[in-house]
Each structure stands twice: as C-alpha cells, then as structure tokens.
Amino acid sequence: xxxxxxxxxxxxxxxxxxxxxxxxxxxxxxxxxxxxxxxxxxxxxxxxxxxxxxxxxxxxxxxxxxxxxxxxxxxxxxxxxxxxxxxxxxxxxxxxxxxxxxxxxxxxxxxxxxxxxxxxxxxxxxxxxxxxxxxxxxxxxxxxxxxxxxxxxxxxxxxxxxxxxxxxxxxxxxxxxxxxxxxxxxxxxxxxxxxxxxxxxxxxxxxxxxxxxxxxxxxxxxxxxxxxxxxxxxxxxxxxxxxxxxxxxxxxxxxxxxxxxxxxxxxxxxxxxxxxxxxxxxxxxxxxxxxxxxxxxxxxxxxxxxxxxxxxxxxxxxxxxxxxxxxxxxxxxxxxxxxxxxxxxxxxxxxxxxxxxxxxxxxxxxx
Amino acid sequence: xxxxxxxxxxxxxxxxxxxxxxxxxxxxxxxxxxxxxxxxxxxxxxxxxxxxxxxxxxxxxxxxxxxxxxxxxxxxxxxxxxxxxxxxxxxxxxxxxxxxxxxxxxxxxxxxxxxxxxxxxxxxxxxxxxxxxxxxxxxxxxxxxxxxxxxxxxxxxxxxxxxxxxxxxxxxxxxxxxxxxxxxxxxxxxxxxxxxxxxxxxxxxxxxxxxxxxxxxxxxxxxxxxxxxxxxxxxxxxxxxxxxxxxxxxxxxxxxxxxxxx
Numbered sequence: 001x002x003x004x005x006x007x008x009x010x011x012x013x014x015x016x017x018x019x020x021x022x023x024x025x026x027x028x029x030x031x032x033x034x035x036x037x038x039x040x041x042x043x044x045x046x047x048x049x050x051x052x053x054x055x056x057x058x059x060x061x062x063x064x065x066x067x068x069x070x071x072x073x074x075x076x077x078x079x080x081x082x083x084x085x086x087x088x089x090x091x092x093x094x095x096x097x098x099x100x101x102x103x104x105x106x107x108x109x110x111x112x113x114x115x116x117x118x119x120x121x122x123x124x125x126x127x128x129x130x131x132x133x134x135x136x137x138x139x140x141x142x143x144x145x146x147x148x149x150x151x152x153x154x155x156x157x158x159x160x161x162x163x164x165x166x167x168x169x170x171x172x173x174x175x176x177x178x179x180x181x182x183x184x185x186x187x188x189x190x191x192x193x194x195x196x197x198x199x200x201x202x203x204x205x206x207x208x209x210x211x212x213x214x215x216x217x218x219x220x221x222x223x224x225x226x227x228x229x230x231x232x233x234x235x236x237x238x239x240x241x242x243x244x245x246x247x248x249x250x251x252x253x254x255x256x257x258x259x260x261x262x263x264x265x266x267x268x269x270x271x272x273x274x275x276x277x278x279x280x281x282x283x284x285x286x287x288x289x290x291x292x293x294x295x296x297x298x299x300x301x302x303x304x305x306x307x308x309x310x311x312x313x314x315x316x317x318x319x320x321x322x323x324x325x326x327x328x329x330x331x332x333x334x335x336x337x338x339x340x341x342x343x344x345x346x347x348x349x350x351x352x353x354x355x356x357x358x359x360x361x362x363x364x365x366x367x
Numbered sequence: 368x369x370x371x372x373x374x375x376x377x378x379x380x381x382x383x384x385x386x387x388x389x390x391x392x393x394x395x396x397x398x399x400x401x402x403x404x405x406x407x408x409x410x411x412x413x414x415x416x417x418x419x420x421x422x423x424x425x426x427x428x429x430x431x432x433x434x435x436x437x438x439x440x441x442x443x444x445x446x447x448x449x450x451x452x453x454x455x456x457x458x459x460x461x462x463x464x465x466x467x468x469x470x471x472x473x474x475x476x477x478x479x480x481x482x483x484x485x486x487x488x489x490x491x492x493x494x495x496x497x498x499x500x501x502x503x504x505x506x507x508x509x510x511x512x513x514x515x516x517x518x519x520x521x522x523x524x525x526x527x528x529x530x531x532x533x534x535x536x537x538x539x540x541x542x543x544x545x546x547x548x549x550x551x552x553x554x555x556x557x558x559x560x561x562x563x564x565x566x567x568x569x570x571x572x573x574x575x576x577x578x579x580x581x582x583x584x585x586x587x588x589x590x591x592x593x594x595x596x597x598x599x600x601x602x603x604x605x606x607x608x609x610x611x612x613x614x615x616x617x618x619x620x621x622x623x624x625x626x627x628x629x
Contacts, residue, residue, distance in 0.1 A: 024475065024489070024527060028482045053528040054560070055485075058492050078561055085559035089496040091488075332509045334463050 005051070009033050014041055019048030022056030030056070034063045041067060047074030057086040065090075127324045128316065130246045131254050138251060149252040157218045157253075158260030162267060164217075165210050169268035172205055173197060173275025181284050190284045194294040197276035202303040206272050207265040208355050211314040214261060215347035219322035222253055223343040226326025227336045235327070245327075254319030261315035262308050269307065306367055310358050314351050321347040371398045373531060373563050374419060379428030381414055388414050390587040392428070396531075401557055401564040402592075403574045406584030407605065412567040415584065416533050419565070420454055421445065433530060450477065452531040453524030457539065459516035461508040467494060467519045468504035474526040493522040498552055514545040518552075525556070534566040538573050550576040571618040583609075 007026035010017040016037065022030060044060065046052070052075075061083065064070045075083065138145045180196040226249055229235050235245050273295070280286040286294075325343035329336050374396035381389040388411035396402050406412050417423035419430055421437045430437040435448045453474075461470045471490040475481060494504050497518040508516055517537060524532050537553065538546035554577045557564050568574065574581055575595065582592040585605050591597065598610045609615065 024478050024481065027489075028480055028485055031482070031485055054492065054496070054525075055489050055528070058489060081559045082561075085496065085555070086492065089492060091491040091495040091501050330509075332463075334509060 008048075011037070011041075015043040015045055016041060017045045017048065021051040022049055022059070023051055023053045024055035027055040027059050030059050031062075034059065037063075037067075039067065041070060044070065044072045045074045046072060046076075046079060049075075049079065052079045052082060054082065054086055057083045058090075061087050061090060124320055124324055127250070127320045127327075131250055131316075131320065131323075134244070134246050134251050135255070138247070144247060146248065146252055149248070150256055153252050153256035154260055156221070157214065157256050158264060161214060161217055161260075161264055165213055165264050165268050166271040168209060168213060169201070169206060169272040170275035172209060173201060173272035173277075174279045176200060176205075176272075177276040177279035178283060181280070185284075191286065191290075191294060193276075193280055193284060194286065194291055195298050197280070198273065198295050198299040199303055201272035201276065202269055202299070202307050204307065204355070204359075206269040207307045207310050207314070208351070210264050210268040211261065211311075211318065211351045211355075212348050214257070214264065214315075215318045215321075215351055216344050218257060219318050219325070219343045219347035220340050222319065222322030223325040223329075223340045224336065226323055227329035227339055230327060230329045231331055231333070231336055233331075250319075250323045253323065254316065257315040257319045258312055261318075262311040265308055265311045269304065302367055306362055310355065313354055313358075317350045317354060318347045321350060372396065373398050373433055374565065375429075375431040376415075376419065377429045377431075379415075379418060379425045379430065381411060381418060381423065381425050387587060389418075389425070392588045394582060394589045394592065396563060396565055397580075398530075398563055399557075399561060400579040401553065401566065401577050403578035403581045404565070404567045404584060405569070405574065405581060405609065410584040411587075412584055413535055416454075416535055416565065416567055420452065420533060450474070450527055451529050452533065453526070453529040454533045455517065455520040455524045455535065455537065457535045458513070459508065459520030461516060461519055461523065463508050466505055466507055467499070467511070467522075470508070470519060471504075471522045471526050474523065478527070490522075490526070493525055494519070496525070496556070497522045498548070514541045514549070517541070517549065521552075525560070528560065529562070531563045531565065534564065534568075536567055536569065538568065538570045543572075546570065547572065547576065553577050571615050575618050 005021040005023050005025040007018065007020040007022055007030055009030070010019070020026070044063075046060075049056075057079070060072060064072065072083070176197050177193055180193040181190060184190050184193055184196070226235075229249075235249075238245050238248065277286075277288055277291045280291055281288060322343050325339045325346070329339050372395040374394070376392060376394040379389050379392040380387070381392075392415070394415075404412050404415065414423060418425050419432065419437070421430075424438065432448060433451055435444055437445070437448070440448065461467070462473065465473070468487060468490045471493050472486050475486050475489065478486075491501065491504055495501065499515060499518050499522070503511065503515060503519070508519065511519060521532075521534070521537075524534075534553070538549050541549060550573050553564060553566070556562060557577075564577075566573070566578070578595070580592060580594060581598055583590045583598070583601075583603075583606050585603065590603060591601050591606065595610075598606065601607065601610070
C-alpha cells in the first residue's frame with residue numbers, strides 16, 4: 001500500500017494537475033518536476049490527490065513561495081488544514097549562523113586547544129594543591145580523617161590489584177630473560193642476563209608497568225565513582241551538608257594510592273625477578289643459587305630505590321588525574337564515559353612522561 | 368470521531384515474576400482521538416504503552432494496531448507497521464551522537480529514493496512544526512533543555528507522518544508554561560495532521576486541555592474509559608480521589624461544579 005505511492009503530474013495550459021499520492025515517497029520526484037515548470041503557471045489542481053502528507057504540503061508551499069500568484073485549488077478540508085499548519089511552520093533558513101572563513105577558524109581552534117591545554121594543567125595543579133592542603137588539615141585535625149574509607153580504598157586499589165600486577169610482571173621477567181638470552185648467547189655472555197633482568201625490572205619496568213596497570217584500573221574507577229556522584233548531584237548535596245568533597249572523596253583515594261603503589265611496585269619487582277630467574281634456569285641453565293649470587297653481587301641496591309622512589313609521584317599523578325576527571329563530569333552519561341576514558345589516557349600518558357623525566361634526571365645526577 | 372478502532376487490546380496479561388501488572392486488560396483507541404491513560408504509580412501505564420508498541424511481550428492476550436496483529440506479525444509486516452506509528456519516550460530518547468536534525472532524519476532514511484537535501488529540509492520543517500527554533504537542528508541532545516528534548520523527540524516521532532503517536536509522559540518535568548504549550552502543540556498537530564494520540568500522563572491539566580477520552584488503569588486493567596464528564600461520575604475510590612482531589616479542582620473548577628450538580 002504505502003510502498004507503492006504513485007504521483008502523476010499533468011500540465012495543461014496554466015494549470016498543473018496532480019493525481020495520486022504526494023507524500024514523502026514521491027516528494028523527490030515532485031520537487032524535480034516542480035523545478036522546471038514554466039513561470040506562467042497560475043494554478044495547481046489537487047482534486048485528484050488521494051493522499052497528501054507534510055512532505056507533500058511542504059513541496060507545494062515551497063513552489064508557491066517561488067512563483068508569484070500561484071493558486072492551489074481543489075484541496076480537501078484535511079489537506080487545507082495540513083497546508084495551513086505547514087505554511088505556519090515553514091522554517092526560515094535565513095537565521096542560520098554564518099560560518100566563518102576556514103583559516104581563521106583553524107587558527108581559532110588551535111588557540112582554543114592551547115588555552116584549554118594550559119587550563120587543564122593549571123586545574124590539575126589546583127587539584128594537587130587541594131589534596132595537599134587537605135592532607136595538611138588532616139594532620140592538624142586527625143578526627144576528620146576517615147580510616148574506614150582509606151582501608152576500603154587500599155583494598156580496592158592495592159590488594160585487589162596484586163594478582164594482575166604480579167602476573168604481568170612475572171611474564172615480563174620471562175620475556176626479558178628469553179629475549180636477553182637469545183642475544184647474549186651469541187657472545188657467550190649468558191650470565192649477564194641476570195644483570196639485564198635485574199636492572200631493567202628494578203629500575204624501570206617493574207614500577208612503570210605497575211603504574212600503567214593501576215592507571216588503567218584505578219584512574220578509571222576514581223573517575224567513574226566520583227563522576228557518577230557528580231552526575232546525580234551527590235557532590236552538591238555533600239557541599240550543602242557541610243561535607244568537603246575533597247576531604248571525603250579525594251584524600252582517602254589518593255592517599256590509598258600513595259600507600260599502595262610502592263607496595264605493588266615491590267611485588268612487581270619480586271614477581272619479575274622470579275619470572276626471570278625461572279626462565280634463566282630453564283633456558284640457560286643458570287641455577288637459582290647462581291642467579292641469587294649474581295644478583296646480590298652484580299646489582300647495586302640503588303636500582304631498587306631508583307625504581308621505588310618514583311612510585312609516590314606516579315601515585316599522585318594517577319590519583320589527581322582520576323579525581324579531576326571525575327569532577328569534570330556533567331549531568332549526562334556521555335560525559336561520564338568520555339571523562340573515564342580521558343582519565344585513563346591522560347594518566348598513562350602522564351606516568352610515561354614523568355618516567356622519562358626521572359630517567360633523564362637520574363642519568364644527569366649519575367645514579 | 369468515527370468508531371473505528373485503530374488499536375485493539377484484548378485480554379492482555381503482563382507479569383514480572385510473580386507480580387501481575389495487567390490481567391484481562393481490554394482497550395480500544397479510535398481513529399483521530401487523543402486518549403489519555405492515567406493511573407497510580409506502578410499500575411503499568413508505561414508497560415501498556417510498551418506492550419502495544421511491541422517492546423514488551425505479554426503473557427497472554429492480543430494486540431491489534433491498524434489491523435495488524437502486533438504479536439504474531441512477520442518481520443516485514445511489523446516493519447511496515449512501525450513506520451505508521453511514532454513513539455516519543457519520556458526524555459525524548461534522542462540518539463546522543465546525532466544532532467537534532469540528524470535524529471529527525473533517522474526514520475526518513477528508510478524511505479527509498481528520498482533526496483538527502485530534501486530530507487534535511489523536511490527535518491527542518493518537522494523541527495519547526497514542534498515549535499523549536501531553526502538553530503536547534505544543529506545542536507546535540509545534550510545541549511538542549513528537557514522541554515526542547517521532548518519537542519525534538521516528538522519531531523522524530525512525527526518524521527514519517529504516522530497515523531498514531533504514542534507519548535510517554537509528555538509534560539512530566541516541564542514548567543507549567545512549557546507544559547501547556549506542549550498540550551496545545553499536541554492538540555494542534557493532532558487536528559491538523561489527523562493523528563491518533565495515545566498519551567500516558569500524570570498531568571491533570573493535560574487531561575483537561577487535550578484529551579478526548581481518558582482511560583483509567585487500576586486493579587490491573589482499564590477500569591473505566593470515557594470522557595472527563597464520565598470520569599467525574601465514577602464511584603471507584605481511587606478514580607474519585609484522582610478527579611476530585613485538590614489538584615483536580617484547581618485544574619478545572621467549572622467542570623467540577625457541573626459534575627457536582629449532576
């Protein structure tokens with residue numbers, strides 16, 4: 001029925017006879033036909049039209065507006081009232097805002113991005129400041145400290161992350177030992193695989209990869225939790241009840257990360273060394289005792305410190321980025337999703353940048 | 368108004384777990400009328416709307432819309448039927464990744480051979496018909512207020528000139544001015560486009576201003592259906608409380624007096 005709408009257009013003298021259905025299905029054809037009508041057209045006869053919808057009425061009125069002194073006759077009552085409604089509602093595209101020149105727009109867009117990037121860093125610095133000031137306040141007023149909350153977050157970000165962090169680090173140790181042995185065997189220097197594993201895991205990989213996993217796990221969790229509270233106005237409710245969101249939401253979370261990330265880093269170091277030792281034993285025949293001796297003798301304990309000293313900084317970055325993104329969520333679900341993925345990307349990126357800065361710093365001071 | 372039922376609901380039973388929402392529910396909606404469905408919270412007004420539009424499958428009973436058996440129709444028949452009705456959900460349910468204009472164009476994309484340029488202009492027409500400004504077409508749903516989202520949702524529901532529109536709480540969350548403007552809009556469009564309107568509401572003003580007939584959901588079925596005057600004469604305690612409560616008196620004092628005289 002509807003699928004087979006037919007429109008016939010018949011022009012005789014100054015009159016256009018339309019018959020059939022003038023609907024959304026036939027309007028494209030009708031508009032094409034209307035485009036090349038002679039300008040001396042005086043009348044449109046709708047008597048034979050069985051069905052007219054808003055699309056059809058729109059086409060007729062568009063035609064009438066284009067030609068002066070065009071009369072539409074034979075419309076039935078419903079068609080008449082439909083045309084009346086459509087005529088009143090005809091959109092006025094004149095009010096469309098003008099688009100500016102593209103080059104100016106590009107420069108403007110670039111400028112906006114730079115400004116918003118700078119603003120983003122300032123905001124992050126602001127959140128770091130808020131966290132530190134609340135931490136100081138907490139030391140002066142220990143009664144405001146939420147121990148239960150801190151323990152809960154320690155469990156969430158620390159304890160529950162142990163399996164994934166340990167497994168990942170173990171596998172990285174295995175991979176390093178395997179890859180290193182293939183290369184070092186060529187020089188008959190298999191035993192140096194111990195130094196390779198120890199230095200790369202203790203100095204860099206253990207804590208960096210742990211931080212990346214935690215950034216993915218925890219920054220997103222912080223953003224989602226704080227963001228959904230922001231979305232449902234719970235943060236505003238807290239403020240009106242005299243509860244400080246920073247004290248109640250940020251401090252326990254970031255503090256938990258600060259406490260847990262070094263521990264996770266240490267676990268990652270141990271698991272990585274264990275994986276490396278296992279692979280060295282199986283693949284190169286370096287016995288665990290030999291591995292241990294070589295490790296203790298050949299690797300300075302400084303490598304462990306250099307690795308773990310970075311942990312609190314990374315923890316701060318991940319926590320601040322996660323909390324900040326959570327507070328940027330607006331009252332719709334899309335912004336929650338967008339901010340959550342933003343938080344993960346920003347946190348991982350910032351952790352890697354910070355790691356690079358640390359590497360350069362340690363190389364310069366010669367540790 | 369002809370006595371030509373476009374929606375026929377018979378013996379419908381809806382059940383969630385052991386909780387029976389509808390039982391032996393019958394309802395007729397006639398061509399060209401505006402039917403308001405009212406009922407207390409949890410009486411299954413929205414469930415009824417979802418049942419009729421095929422989003423919720425009832426345990427028993429039959430639903431017939433425009434002569435098509437909704438529950439047993441094959442895929443093609445159902446798709447053809449879906450083009451003949453439009454649904455406006457409570458918060459508009461606009462696709463958040465599309466602009467308002469693109470949202471309105473979505474149903475029109477199913478029309479074969481419709482020129483994209485004409486389609487965009489028709490979308491602009493629908494946007495203007497529901498009382499939105501031209502510039503609203505370029506905006507994303509998240510940039511609109513609640514009332515504008517509802518209007519945009521209505522524009523999408525009207526995109527293909529449907530025979531029936533279903534409106535779920537069209538005035539909920541609107542300020543009184545916005546709500547009465549929406550009432551007028553529904554009435555105007557219903558008359559000029561010959562729409563049949565099935566509307567679920569809590570709003571007594573909407574019932575007074577727009578509805579030709581009212582169906583009251585209570586005790587798991589359509590308890591009564593009739594005009595506002597009929598409603599005032601009903602003795603059932605909930606219906607009486609609803610139509611004679613202080614808010615009802617505020618909404619239509621003159622009718623209440625007539626009702627009291629009768």
